[in-house]
Amino acid sequence: MRPSGYRALPGIDRRSDWGRRDAEAIEALGGLAEQKAGLGFWKLYDxxxxxxxxxxxxxL
Structure with missing residues (x-):
């Protein structure tokens, strides 16, 4: 259920918007994770x- 104050904006697909907006962050974290496979999230974040x-x- 949606909260009572929620109103969807026409013409905006909220599910796919985050992928375009965060593409740079996703790519940077993924590339660093491949290089440093033994590190956990917080070390990669640092x-x-x-x-x-x-x-x-x-x-992230």
């Missing part, structure tokens, strides 16, 4: 932050 990416952990 590496991305050190590389000057200012993405929030919830976005």
């Amino acid at each position: 590496r991305l932050r050190q590389a000057r990416h200012d993405w929030n952990h919830k976005r």
Whole structure:
């Protein structure tokens, strides 16, 4: 069920919008995960932050 205040915007597919918006973050995390397969999420996140990416952990 949707919350009572929810109103879908016409012409916007919310399910596919995040994929386009976050494509850069997804690619960066995926590439780093392939290079550093033994590291967990938080260490990969710290590496991305050190590389000057200012993405929030919830976005990744």
